[in-house]
Amino acid sequence: MNDINKIQKEIIEEFKNFSNQLDKYDYLIKLGKKANSINPKYKKEENTIKDCQVETWFYADLKNGKIFYYIDSKSLLTKGIISLLLRVLSGQKPEDIQNSNLYFIEKIGLKNNFSFLRANSLGKLVDRMKLETKKHGK
Amino acid sequence: MYNIKKIRNDFPALNQEVYQKPLVYFDNGATTQKPQIVIDTIKKLYSNQNSNVHRGVHYLSEQMTEKYELARKKAQKYLNARSEQEIIFTKGVTDSINLVSFSFGEKFISEGDEIIISRMEHHSNIVPWQIICQRKKAKLKIIPFNNKGELLIEEYEELINKKTKLVAIVHTSNSLGTINPVKKITKLAHKKNIPVLIDGAQAIQHERVDVQEIDCDFYAFSGHKTYGPNGIGVLYGKKKWLEKMPPYQSGGDMIEQVKFKKTTYNVLPHKFEAGTPNYIGAIGLGVALDYLENIGLDNIMNHERKLLNYGTERLAELKELKLYGTAEKKTCIFSFLLNNIHPYDLGVFLDKMGIAVRTGHHCTQPLWDYYKVEGSVRASLAFYNTFEEIDSLYQSLIKIQKIFK
Numbered sequence: 445m446n447d448i449n450k451i452q453k454e455i456i457e458e459f460k461n462f463s464n465q466l467d468k469y470d471y472l473i474k475l476g477k478k479a480n481s482i483n484p485k486y487k488k489e490e491n492t493i494k495d496c497q498v499e500t501w502f503y504a505d506l507k508n509g510k511i512f513y514y515i516d517s518k519s520l521l522t523k524g525i526i527s528l529l530l531r532v533l534s535g536q537k538p539e540d541i542q543n544s545n546l547y548f549i550e551k552i553g554l555k556n557n558f559s560f561l562r563a564n565s566l567g568k569l570v571d572r573m574k575l576e577t578k579k580h581g582k
Numbered sequence: 583m584y585n586i587k588k589i590r591n592d593f594p595a596l597n598q599e600v601y602q603k604p605l606v607y608f609d610n611g612a613t614t615q616k617p618q619i620v621i622d623t624i625k626k627l628y629s630n631q632n633s634n635v636h637r638g639v640h641y642l643s644e645q646m647t648e649k650y651e652l653a654r655k656k657a658q659k660y661l662n663a664r665s666e667q668e669i670i671f672t673k674g675v676t677d678s679i680n681l682v683s684f685s686f687g688e689k690f691i692s693e694g695d696e697i698i699i700s701r702m703e704h705h706s707n708i709v710p711w712q713i714i715c716q717r718k719k720a721k722l723k724i725i726p727f728n729n730k731g732e733l734l735i736e737e738y739e740e741l742i743n744k745k746t747k748l749v750a751i752v753h754t755s756n757s758l759g760t761i762n763p764v765k766k767i768t769k770l771a772h773k774k775n776i777p778v779l780i781d782g783a784q785a786i787q788h789e790r791v792d793v794q795e796i797d798c799d800f801y802a803f804s805g806h807k808t809y810g811p812n813g814i815g816v817l818y819g820k821k822k823w824l825e826k827m828p829p830y831q832s833g834g835d836m837i838e839q840v841k842f843k844k845t846t847y848n849v850l851p852h853k854f855e856a857g858t859p860n861y862i863g864a865i866g867l868g869v870a871l872d873y874l875e876n877i878g879l880d881n882i883m884n885h886e887r888k889l890l891n892y893g894t895e896r897l898a899e900l901k902e903l904k905l906y907g908t909a910e911k912k913t914c915i916f917s918f919l920l921n922n923i924h925p926y927d928l929g930v931f932l933d934k935m936g937i938a939v940r941t942g943h944h945c946t947q948p949l950w951d952y953y954k955v956e957g958s959v960r961a962s963l964a965f966y967n968t969f970e971e972i973d974s975l976y977q978s979l980i981k982i983q984k985i986f987k
Protein backbone atom coordinates (compact mmCIF):
# COMPACT_ATOMS: atom_id res chain seq x y z
CA MET A 445 0.00 0.00 0.00
CA ASN A 446 1.43 3.40 -0.95
CA ASP A 447 1.47 6.38 1.43
CA ILE A 448 -1.58 8.00 -0.15
CA ASN A 449 -3.78 4.96 0.38
CA LYS A 450 -2.35 4.40 3.84
CA ILE A 451 -3.36 7.92 4.91
CA GLN A 452 -6.77 7.53 3.32
CA LYS A 453 -7.28 4.35 5.33
CA GLU A 454 -6.26 6.15 8.52
CA ILE A 455 -8.79 8.94 7.90
CA ILE A 456 -11.57 6.44 7.16
CA GLU A 457 -10.77 4.68 10.44
CA GLU A 458 -10.80 7.98 12.35
CA PHE A 459 -14.23 8.88 11.01
CA LYS A 460 -15.65 5.55 12.17
CA ASN A 461 -15.52 7.00 15.69
CA PHE A 462 -18.21 9.55 14.91
CA SER A 463 -21.74 8.42 15.53
CA ASN A 464 -23.49 11.30 13.75
CA GLN A 465 -22.94 13.95 11.11
CA LEU A 466 -22.79 16.85 13.56
CA ASP A 467 -19.82 15.24 15.34
CA LYS A 468 -18.06 14.95 11.98
CA TYR A 469 -18.72 18.63 11.29
CA ASP A 470 -17.51 19.57 14.73
CA TYR A 471 -14.28 17.72 13.95
CA LEU A 472 -13.94 19.45 10.56
CA ILE A 473 -14.35 22.83 12.28
CA LYS A 474 -11.54 21.90 14.66
CA LEU A 475 -9.36 20.85 11.71
CA GLY A 476 -10.24 24.08 9.91
CA LYS A 477 -9.24 26.16 12.91
CA LYS A 478 -5.95 24.28 13.25
CA ALA A 479 -5.05 24.46 9.55
CA ASN A 480 -2.46 27.02 8.53
CA SER A 481 -3.57 30.09 6.64
CA ILE A 482 -1.68 31.01 3.50
CA ASN A 483 0.32 34.17 3.09
CA PRO A 484 -2.11 36.92 1.90
CA LYS A 485 0.16 37.58 -1.10
CA TYR A 486 -1.00 34.25 -2.54
CA LYS A 487 -4.68 35.20 -2.19
CA LYS A 488 -4.90 36.48 -5.74
CA GLU A 489 -7.24 35.91 -8.65
CA GLU A 490 -5.22 33.15 -10.37
CA ASN A 491 -5.04 31.18 -7.12
CA THR A 492 -8.78 31.35 -6.46
CA ILE A 493 -10.93 28.25 -6.70
CA LYS A 494 -14.18 29.32 -8.31
CA ASP A 495 -17.12 28.38 -6.16
CA CYS A 496 -20.39 30.22 -5.80
CA GLN A 497 -20.44 30.07 -2.03
CA VAL A 498 -16.97 30.20 -0.56
CA GLU A 499 -13.73 31.92 -1.48
CA THR A 500 -10.87 29.40 -1.50
CA TRP A 501 -7.25 29.85 -2.56
CA PHE A 502 -4.66 27.36 -3.69
CA TYR A 503 -1.03 27.13 -4.78
CA ALA A 504 1.64 24.44 -4.93
CA ASP A 505 5.39 24.17 -4.59
CA LEU A 506 7.98 21.51 -5.41
CA LYS A 507 10.57 20.67 -2.75
CA ASN A 508 13.03 17.77 -2.97
CA GLY A 509 10.97 16.05 -5.64
CA LYS A 510 7.75 16.29 -3.68
CA ILE A 511 4.73 18.53 -4.14
CA PHE A 512 3.55 20.66 -1.26
CA TYR A 513 0.12 22.26 -1.42
CA TYR A 514 -1.06 25.39 0.36
CA ILE A 515 -4.77 25.99 0.55
CA ASP A 516 -6.94 28.42 2.45
CA SER A 517 -10.66 29.11 2.66
CA LYS A 518 -12.96 31.60 4.34
CA SER A 519 -15.20 28.73 5.43
CA LEU A 520 -13.88 26.67 8.33
CA LEU A 521 -15.82 23.62 7.15
CA THR A 522 -14.30 23.84 3.69
CA LYS A 523 -10.90 24.41 5.24
CA GLY A 524 -11.43 21.33 7.41
CA ILE A 525 -12.24 19.15 4.40
CA ILE A 526 -9.32 20.57 2.48
CA SER A 527 -6.96 19.91 5.37
CA LEU A 528 -7.89 16.23 5.03
CA LEU A 529 -7.06 16.43 1.35
CA LEU A 530 -3.73 18.05 2.14
CA ARG A 531 -2.98 15.34 4.67
CA VAL A 532 -3.42 12.79 1.89
CA LEU A 533 -1.68 14.54 -1.01
CA SER A 534 0.71 17.22 0.23
CA GLY A 535 4.32 16.09 0.45
CA GLN A 536 3.79 13.18 -1.95
CA LYS A 537 5.69 12.46 -5.15
CA PRO A 538 4.15 13.94 -8.31
CA GLU A 539 3.68 10.52 -9.95
CA ASP A 540 1.88 9.16 -6.86
CA ILE A 541 -0.44 12.18 -6.86
CA GLN A 542 -1.13 11.69 -10.57
CA ASN A 543 -2.03 8.05 -10.06
CA SER A 544 -3.99 8.53 -6.86
CA ASN A 545 -7.60 7.51 -6.51
CA LEU A 546 -9.23 9.61 -3.80
CA TYR A 547 -11.96 7.47 -2.34
CA PHE A 548 -11.85 8.58 1.28
CA ILE A 549 -14.34 11.49 0.93
CA GLU A 550 -17.05 9.08 -0.11
CA LYS A 551 -16.09 6.53 2.54
CA ILE A 552 -16.29 9.02 5.40
CA GLY A 553 -19.86 9.86 4.43
CA LEU A 554 -19.58 13.55 3.58
CA LYS A 555 -19.95 13.59 -0.16
CA ASN A 556 -23.66 14.34 -0.27
CA ASN A 557 -23.64 16.83 2.54
CA PHE A 558 -21.67 19.73 1.19
CA SER A 559 -22.38 21.82 -1.84
CA PHE A 560 -18.58 22.16 -2.07
CA LEU A 561 -18.43 18.42 -2.73
CA ARG A 562 -21.73 18.07 -4.57
CA ALA A 563 -20.98 20.89 -6.99
CA ASN A 564 -17.73 19.15 -7.85
CA SER A 565 -15.64 22.01 -6.52
CA LEU A 566 -13.56 19.37 -4.75
CA GLY A 567 -13.22 17.47 -8.02
CA LYS A 568 -11.97 20.65 -9.68
CA LEU A 569 -9.55 21.20 -6.83
CA VAL A 570 -8.19 17.66 -7.13
CA ASP A 571 -7.84 18.12 -10.92
CA ARG A 572 -5.93 21.29 -10.24
CA MET A 573 -3.73 19.58 -7.69
CA LYS A 574 -2.91 16.90 -10.24
CA LEU A 575 -2.31 19.52 -12.92
CA GLU A 576 0.27 21.17 -10.69
CA THR A 577 2.32 17.97 -10.76
CA LYS A 578 2.64 18.41 -14.54
CA LYS A 579 3.75 22.01 -14.14
CA HIS A 580 6.54 20.74 -11.98
CA GLY A 581 8.00 18.65 -14.75
CA LYS A 582 6.20 15.36 -14.38
CA MET B 583 -59.22 32.69 12.99
CA TYR B 584 -55.95 31.92 11.22
CA ASN B 585 -55.77 28.13 11.28
CA ILE B 586 -52.05 27.51 10.87
CA LYS B 587 -52.38 23.76 11.50
CA LYS B 588 -54.89 23.40 8.70
CA ILE B 589 -52.78 25.55 6.37
CA ARG B 590 -49.65 23.49 7.07
CA ASN B 591 -51.59 20.30 6.33
CA ASP B 592 -52.26 21.66 2.85
CA PHE B 593 -48.51 21.49 2.14
CA PRO B 594 -47.24 17.89 2.18
CA ALA B 595 -43.58 18.96 1.96
CA LEU B 596 -43.82 20.71 5.32
CA ASN B 597 -44.79 17.57 7.18
CA GLN B 598 -41.51 15.70 6.98
CA GLU B 599 -38.31 15.17 8.90
CA VAL B 600 -34.79 15.82 7.66
CA TYR B 601 -31.88 14.27 9.58
CA GLN B 602 -34.46 12.94 12.07
CA LYS B 603 -35.61 16.47 12.86
CA PRO B 604 -38.84 18.22 11.83
CA LEU B 605 -38.18 20.27 8.73
CA VAL B 606 -38.19 24.02 9.26
CA TYR B 607 -38.51 25.45 5.78
CA PHE B 608 -37.11 28.99 5.76
CA ASP B 609 -36.04 29.12 2.11
CA ASN B 610 -39.25 30.52 0.69
CA GLY B 611 -37.46 33.38 -1.02
CA ALA B 612 -35.82 30.79 -3.26
CA THR B 613 -38.99 28.81 -3.84
CA THR B 614 -42.17 28.11 -1.92
CA GLN B 615 -43.71 24.73 -1.21
CA LYS B 616 -46.84 23.71 -3.12
CA PRO B 617 -50.29 23.13 -1.70
CA GLN B 618 -51.83 19.73 -2.36
CA ILE B 619 -54.44 21.28 -4.63
CA VAL B 620 -51.73 22.53 -7.03
CA ILE B 621 -50.00 19.12 -7.00
CA ASP B 622 -53.30 17.34 -7.62
CA THR B 623 -54.24 19.70 -10.45
CA ILE B 624 -50.99 19.06 -12.29
CA LYS B 625 -51.31 15.31 -11.80
CA LYS B 626 -54.89 15.34 -13.07
CA LEU B 627 -54.06 17.47 -16.11
CA TYR B 628 -51.20 15.22 -17.17
CA SER B 629 -53.13 12.03 -16.37
CA ASN B 630 -56.11 12.37 -18.66
CA GLN B 631 -56.63 15.93 -19.84
CA ASN B 632 -53.39 16.71 -21.63
CA SER B 633 -53.61 18.37 -25.01
CA ASN B 634 -51.91 21.29 -26.70
CA VAL B 635 -53.74 24.60 -26.50
CA HIS B 636 -55.14 26.95 -29.19
CA ARG B 637 -55.77 25.88 -32.79
CA GLY B 638 -56.87 22.37 -31.78
CA VAL B 639 -60.31 21.36 -33.04
CA HIS B 640 -60.85 18.46 -30.67
CA TYR B 641 -62.43 18.27 -27.25
CA LEU B 642 -59.30 17.94 -25.12
CA SER B 643 -57.61 20.85 -26.84
CA GLU B 644 -60.66 23.05 -26.41
CA GLN B 645 -60.90 22.15 -22.74
CA MET B 646 -57.21 22.82 -22.11
CA THR B 647 -57.34 26.11 -24.03
CA GLU B 648 -60.27 27.21 -21.93
CA LYS B 649 -58.42 26.36 -18.71
CA TYR B 650 -55.25 28.08 -19.92
CA GLU B 651 -57.07 31.27 -20.80
CA LEU B 652 -58.97 31.10 -17.51
CA ALA B 653 -55.59 31.02 -15.73
CA ARG B 654 -54.72 34.22 -17.56
CA LYS B 655 -57.94 35.79 -16.31
CA LYS B 656 -57.06 34.71 -12.77
CA ALA B 657 -53.65 36.37 -13.04
CA GLN B 658 -55.30 39.49 -14.46
CA LYS B 659 -57.71 39.60 -11.55
CA TYR B 660 -54.97 38.91 -9.01
CA LEU B 661 -52.95 41.87 -10.29
CA ASN B 662 -56.02 43.95 -11.10
CA ALA B 663 -54.82 44.48 -14.66
CA ARG B 664 -57.24 46.18 -17.03
CA SER B 665 -57.28 43.42 -19.59
CA GLU B 666 -56.12 39.83 -19.95
CA GLN B 667 -54.28 40.97 -23.07
CA GLU B 668 -51.86 42.60 -20.67
CA ILE B 669 -50.95 39.26 -19.08
CA ILE B 670 -48.15 37.37 -20.79
CA PHE B 671 -47.14 33.97 -19.52
CA THR B 672 -43.37 33.61 -19.30
CA LYS B 673 -40.96 31.19 -17.63
CA GLY B 674 -40.60 33.47 -14.60
CA VAL B 675 -39.27 36.86 -13.58
CA THR B 676 -35.91 36.41 -15.29
CA ASP B 677 -37.66 35.56 -18.55
CA SER B 678 -40.10 38.47 -18.12
CA ILE B 679 -37.30 40.99 -17.59
CA ASN B 680 -35.33 39.58 -20.50
CA LEU B 681 -38.43 39.95 -22.65
CA VAL B 682 -38.79 43.63 -21.77
CA SER B 683 -35.07 44.42 -21.93
CA PHE B 684 -34.82 42.85 -25.39
CA SER B 685 -38.09 43.99 -26.86
CA PHE B 686 -38.49 47.40 -25.23
CA GLY B 687 -34.76 47.94 -25.57
CA GLU B 688 -34.81 47.11 -29.25
CA LYS B 689 -37.49 49.69 -29.95
CA PHE B 690 -36.93 52.45 -27.43
CA ILE B 691 -33.28 52.46 -26.28
CA SER B 692 -30.68 54.31 -28.32
CA GLU B 693 -27.09 55.44 -27.92
CA GLY B 694 -26.63 57.80 -24.98
CA ASP B 695 -29.92 56.83 -23.30
CA GLU B 696 -30.08 55.88 -19.65
CA ILE B 697 -31.82 53.13 -17.67
CA ILE B 698 -32.25 53.46 -13.92
CA ILE B 699 -32.05 50.47 -11.60
CA SER B 700 -31.09 50.26 -7.92
CA ARG B 701 -28.17 48.80 -6.02
CA MET B 702 -30.40 46.23 -4.35
CA GLU B 703 -31.52 44.52 -7.57
CA HIS B 704 -31.33 40.79 -8.09
CA HIS B 705 -28.84 39.94 -10.85
CA SER B 706 -31.83 39.18 -13.08
CA ASN B 707 -32.75 42.86 -12.96
CA ILE B 708 -29.16 43.99 -13.59
CA VAL B 709 -27.58 41.77 -16.23
CA PRO B 710 -30.34 42.04 -18.91
CA TRP B 711 -30.02 45.84 -18.66
CA GLN B 712 -26.24 45.68 -18.81
CA ILE B 713 -26.53 43.65 -22.00
CA ILE B 714 -28.98 46.03 -23.69
CA CYS B 715 -26.83 48.98 -22.58
CA GLN B 716 -23.79 47.37 -24.18
CA ARG B 717 -25.70 46.63 -27.34
CA LYS B 718 -27.18 50.10 -27.65
CA LYS B 719 -24.33 52.08 -26.06
CA ALA B 720 -26.68 53.25 -23.34
CA LYS B 721 -25.87 53.83 -19.67
CA LEU B 722 -27.05 52.20 -16.47
CA LYS B 723 -27.71 54.52 -13.54
CA ILE B 724 -27.90 53.17 -10.02
CA ILE B 725 -30.09 54.32 -7.11
CA PRO B 726 -28.17 53.91 -3.85
CA PHE B 727 -29.63 52.82 -0.50
CA ASN B 728 -28.89 53.63 3.12
CA ASN B 729 -27.55 51.36 5.85
CA LYS B 730 -31.04 50.19 6.78
CA GLY B 731 -31.56 49.07 3.21
CA GLU B 732 -33.92 51.85 2.12
CA LEU B 733 -33.61 53.43 -1.31
CA LEU B 734 -32.53 57.06 -1.36
CA ILE B 735 -35.47 58.57 -3.19
CA GLU B 736 -33.96 62.06 -3.42
CA GLU B 737 -30.96 60.62 -5.23
CA TYR B 738 -33.32 58.71 -7.50
CA GLU B 739 -35.06 61.97 -8.42
CA GLU B 740 -31.73 63.47 -9.33
CA LEU B 741 -30.93 60.54 -11.62
CA ILE B 742 -34.07 61.09 -13.71
CA ASN B 743 -33.43 63.25 -16.73
CA LYS B 744 -34.43 63.57 -20.37
CA LYS B 745 -32.06 60.73 -21.34
CA THR B 746 -33.82 58.27 -19.00
CA LYS B 747 -35.80 55.71 -20.99
CA LEU B 748 -36.84 53.24 -18.30
CA VAL B 749 -36.79 52.63 -14.55
CA ALA B 750 -36.51 48.97 -13.50
CA ILE B 751 -36.88 48.41 -9.79
CA VAL B 752 -37.39 45.58 -7.33
CA HIS B 753 -40.62 45.74 -5.34
CA THR B 754 -39.27 43.76 -2.36
CA SER B 755 -35.58 43.03 -1.92
CA ASN B 756 -34.84 39.30 -1.88
CA SER B 757 -31.75 39.86 0.27
CA LEU B 758 -32.94 42.49 2.75
CA GLY B 759 -36.71 42.24 2.68
CA THR B 760 -37.10 45.98 2.06
CA ILE B 761 -40.44 46.88 0.51
CA ASN B 762 -39.74 49.74 -1.86
CA PRO B 763 -42.17 52.64 -2.40
CA VAL B 764 -42.98 51.51 -5.92
CA LYS B 765 -46.02 53.76 -6.29
CA LYS B 766 -43.95 56.83 -5.49
CA ILE B 767 -41.08 55.65 -7.70
CA THR B 768 -43.52 55.17 -10.57
CA LYS B 769 -45.16 58.54 -10.03
CA LEU B 770 -41.81 60.34 -10.12
CA ALA B 771 -40.83 58.58 -13.35
CA HIS B 772 -44.20 59.25 -14.94
CA LYS B 773 -43.81 62.98 -14.34
CA LYS B 774 -41.21 62.76 -17.10
CA ASN B 775 -43.16 60.14 -19.10
CA ILE B 776 -40.68 57.40 -18.25
CA PRO B 777 -42.08 53.86 -18.00
CA VAL B 778 -41.41 51.72 -14.93
CA LEU B 779 -40.83 47.97 -14.65
CA ILE B 780 -41.25 46.31 -11.27
CA ASP B 781 -39.69 43.00 -10.27
CA GLY B 782 -42.34 41.55 -8.01
CA ALA B 783 -40.71 38.17 -7.36
CA GLN B 784 -40.65 38.66 -3.58
CA ALA B 785 -43.73 40.85 -3.21
CA ILE B 786 -46.68 39.22 -4.92
CA GLN B 787 -46.97 36.32 -2.42
CA HIS B 788 -46.81 38.62 0.61
CA GLU B 789 -49.08 41.55 -0.14
CA ARG B 790 -51.90 42.72 -2.37
CA VAL B 791 -50.47 44.09 -5.59
CA ASP B 792 -52.67 46.31 -7.71
CA VAL B 793 -50.90 47.29 -10.92
CA GLN B 794 -53.48 49.97 -11.69
CA GLU B 795 -52.98 51.57 -8.30
CA ILE B 796 -49.18 51.45 -8.61
CA ASP B 797 -49.65 52.54 -12.22
CA CYS B 798 -46.44 50.71 -13.24
CA ASP B 799 -45.92 49.89 -16.89
CA PHE B 800 -44.56 46.38 -16.38
CA TYR B 801 -44.78 44.01 -13.42
CA ALA B 802 -43.13 40.58 -13.28
CA PHE B 803 -43.56 37.62 -10.95
CA SER B 804 -42.72 33.91 -10.80
CA GLY B 805 -45.08 31.00 -10.24
CA HIS B 806 -42.77 28.86 -8.16
CA LYS B 807 -42.26 31.60 -5.57
CA THR B 808 -46.03 32.04 -5.38
CA TYR B 809 -46.91 28.47 -4.32
CA GLY B 810 -47.37 27.50 -7.96
CA PRO B 811 -45.36 25.29 -10.32
CA ASN B 812 -41.87 25.85 -11.66
CA GLY B 813 -41.21 27.20 -15.13
CA ILE B 814 -44.15 29.59 -15.24
CA GLY B 815 -44.31 33.30 -14.59
CA VAL B 816 -46.21 36.40 -15.54
CA LEU B 817 -45.31 39.62 -17.21
CA TYR B 818 -47.93 42.31 -16.88
CA GLY B 819 -47.46 45.08 -19.38
CA LYS B 820 -49.58 48.07 -20.27
CA LYS B 821 -51.15 47.52 -23.66
CA LYS B 822 -49.82 50.83 -24.98
CA TRP B 823 -46.25 49.53 -24.56
CA LEU B 824 -46.77 45.89 -25.47
CA GLU B 825 -48.44 46.88 -28.74
CA LYS B 826 -45.48 48.98 -29.78
CA MET B 827 -42.84 46.45 -28.74
CA PRO B 828 -41.54 43.93 -31.30
CA PRO B 829 -41.83 40.18 -30.55
CA TYR B 830 -39.20 38.73 -28.24
CA GLN B 831 -39.13 35.17 -29.50
CA SER B 832 -40.63 33.93 -32.72
CA GLY B 833 -42.19 30.74 -34.03
CA GLY B 834 -45.61 29.14 -33.71
CA ASP B 835 -48.59 30.72 -31.97
CA MET B 836 -47.17 34.25 -32.06
CA ILE B 837 -48.01 34.77 -35.74
CA GLU B 838 -51.13 35.89 -37.53
CA GLN B 839 -49.98 34.83 -40.97
CA VAL B 840 -46.66 33.56 -42.30
CA LYS B 841 -45.69 34.31 -45.87
CA PHE B 842 -42.21 34.34 -47.32
CA LYS B 843 -42.85 37.92 -48.38
CA LYS B 844 -44.08 39.12 -45.03
CA THR B 845 -45.15 37.60 -41.74
CA THR B 846 -47.67 39.35 -39.52
CA TYR B 847 -47.92 38.86 -35.78
CA ASN B 848 -50.70 37.68 -33.55
CA VAL B 849 -52.56 40.00 -31.22
CA LEU B 850 -51.69 40.47 -27.57
CA PRO B 851 -50.84 38.56 -25.49
CA HIS B 852 -50.01 35.79 -28.00
CA LYS B 853 -47.51 37.97 -29.85
CA PHE B 854 -45.18 37.37 -26.90
CA GLU B 855 -45.90 33.69 -26.38
CA ALA B 856 -44.00 31.90 -29.14
CA GLY B 857 -44.20 28.11 -29.28
CA THR B 858 -46.25 25.78 -27.12
CA PRO B 859 -46.80 27.62 -23.86
CA ASN B 860 -46.41 26.02 -20.44
CA TYR B 861 -50.17 25.64 -20.21
CA ILE B 862 -50.14 23.15 -17.34
CA GLY B 863 -47.81 25.42 -15.39
CA ALA B 864 -50.12 28.37 -16.05
CA ILE B 865 -53.21 26.46 -14.92
CA GLY B 866 -51.33 25.30 -11.81
CA LEU B 867 -50.39 28.90 -11.10
CA GLY B 868 -54.03 29.93 -11.46
CA VAL B 869 -54.96 27.32 -8.85
CA ALA B 870 -52.20 28.62 -6.53
CA LEU B 871 -53.54 32.17 -6.89
CA ASP B 872 -57.06 30.92 -6.07
CA TYR B 873 -55.62 29.17 -3.02
CA LEU B 874 -54.00 32.42 -1.82
CA GLU B 875 -57.24 34.32 -2.35
CA ASN B 876 -59.08 31.70 -0.30
CA ILE B 877 -56.66 32.08 2.60
CA GLY B 878 -56.97 35.83 2.11
CA LEU B 879 -54.06 38.16 1.46
CA ASP B 880 -55.01 40.28 4.47
CA ASN B 881 -54.75 37.19 6.69
CA ILE B 882 -51.41 36.27 5.10
CA MET B 883 -50.05 39.79 5.62
CA ASN B 884 -51.26 39.84 9.20
CA HIS B 885 -49.63 36.51 10.11
CA GLU B 886 -46.39 37.33 8.33
CA ARG B 887 -46.18 40.71 10.07
CA LYS B 888 -46.43 38.94 13.42
CA LEU B 889 -43.72 36.49 12.36
CA LEU B 890 -41.52 39.40 11.27
CA ASN B 891 -41.94 41.22 14.60
CA TYR B 892 -41.39 38.09 16.64
CA GLY B 893 -38.35 36.97 14.61
CA THR B 894 -36.79 40.43 14.78
CA GLU B 895 -37.16 40.46 18.58
CA ARG B 896 -35.77 36.95 19.01
CA LEU B 897 -32.77 37.47 16.77
CA ALA B 898 -32.02 40.76 18.57
CA GLU B 899 -31.43 38.66 21.71
CA LEU B 900 -28.31 37.28 20.04
CA LYS B 901 -25.79 40.02 20.69
CA GLU B 902 -23.32 38.66 18.15
CA LEU B 903 -25.90 38.57 15.36
CA LYS B 904 -25.82 41.29 12.73
CA LEU B 905 -29.11 41.72 10.90
CA TYR B 906 -28.97 43.21 7.40
CA GLY B 907 -32.09 44.99 6.22
CA THR B 908 -33.89 46.94 8.91
CA ALA B 909 -36.10 49.11 6.72
CA GLU B 910 -39.27 50.59 8.18
CA LYS B 911 -41.26 48.67 5.59
CA LYS B 912 -40.01 45.15 5.11
CA THR B 913 -41.23 41.64 4.49
CA CYS B 914 -40.52 38.53 6.54
CA ILE B 915 -36.89 38.05 5.51
CA PHE B 916 -34.04 37.80 8.02
CA SER B 917 -30.63 38.25 6.46
CA PHE B 918 -27.85 37.92 9.00
CA LEU B 919 -24.33 36.99 9.99
CA LEU B 920 -23.39 35.52 13.37
CA ASN B 921 -20.05 36.24 15.06
CA ASN B 922 -17.41 35.73 12.39
CA ILE B 923 -18.86 32.43 11.20
CA HIS B 924 -18.86 32.12 7.43
CA PRO B 925 -22.48 32.06 6.16
CA TYR B 926 -21.82 28.81 4.33
CA ASP B 927 -20.71 27.10 7.55
CA LEU B 928 -23.70 28.50 9.39
CA GLY B 929 -26.07 27.27 6.67
CA VAL B 930 -24.57 23.76 6.68
CA PHE B 931 -24.97 23.46 10.46
CA LEU B 932 -28.52 24.82 10.36
CA ASP B 933 -29.33 22.27 7.68
CA LYS B 934 -28.15 19.43 9.88
CA MET B 935 -30.43 20.80 12.59
CA GLY B 936 -33.37 20.57 10.20
CA ILE B 937 -33.52 24.25 9.21
CA ALA B 938 -33.45 25.07 5.50
CA VAL B 939 -31.99 28.51 4.79
CA ARG B 940 -30.06 30.04 1.92
CA THR B 941 -26.49 31.27 2.18
CA GLY B 942 -24.28 33.42 -0.01
CA HIS B 943 -24.91 36.55 -2.01
CA HIS B 944 -28.47 35.59 -3.05
CA CYS B 945 -27.74 36.89 -6.58
CA THR B 946 -27.33 40.46 -5.30
CA GLN B 947 -23.56 40.93 -5.27
CA PRO B 948 -23.60 44.75 -5.65
CA LEU B 949 -25.82 44.93 -2.57
CA TRP B 950 -23.31 42.99 -0.45
CA ASP B 951 -20.44 45.06 -1.82
CA TYR B 952 -22.13 48.01 -0.11
CA TYR B 953 -22.01 46.23 3.25
CA LYS B 954 -18.48 44.97 2.48
CA VAL B 955 -19.35 41.34 3.16
CA GLU B 956 -19.60 38.36 0.81
CA GLY B 957 -23.19 37.60 1.66
CA SER B 958 -25.39 36.38 4.46
CA VAL B 959 -27.58 33.63 5.82
CA ARG B 960 -31.13 34.30 4.72
CA ALA B 961 -34.19 32.96 6.47
CA SER B 962 -37.17 33.85 4.28
CA LEU B 963 -40.52 33.01 5.80
CA ALA B 964 -43.95 32.30 4.40
CA PHE B 965 -47.50 32.35 5.71
CA TYR B 966 -47.23 28.67 6.72
CA ASN B 967 -44.29 29.25 9.06
CA THR B 968 -44.74 29.39 12.83
CA PHE B 969 -43.41 31.15 15.90
CA GLU B 970 -42.11 27.79 17.16
CA GLU B 971 -39.99 27.47 14.03
CA ILE B 972 -38.45 30.87 14.77
CA ASP B 973 -37.66 29.58 18.29
CA SER B 974 -36.03 26.56 16.70
CA LEU B 975 -33.83 28.83 14.56
CA TYR B 976 -32.89 30.85 17.63
CA GLN B 977 -31.98 27.75 19.67
CA SER B 978 -29.96 26.29 16.79
CA LEU B 979 -27.99 29.52 16.40
CA ILE B 980 -27.06 29.39 20.09
CA LYS B 981 -25.82 25.80 19.66
CA ILE B 982 -23.79 26.72 16.58
CA GLN B 983 -22.23 29.67 18.36
CA LYS B 984 -20.92 27.26 21.00
CA ILE B 985 -19.46 24.89 18.39
CA PHE B 986 -17.53 27.71 16.74
CA LYS B 987 -16.22 29.27 19.97
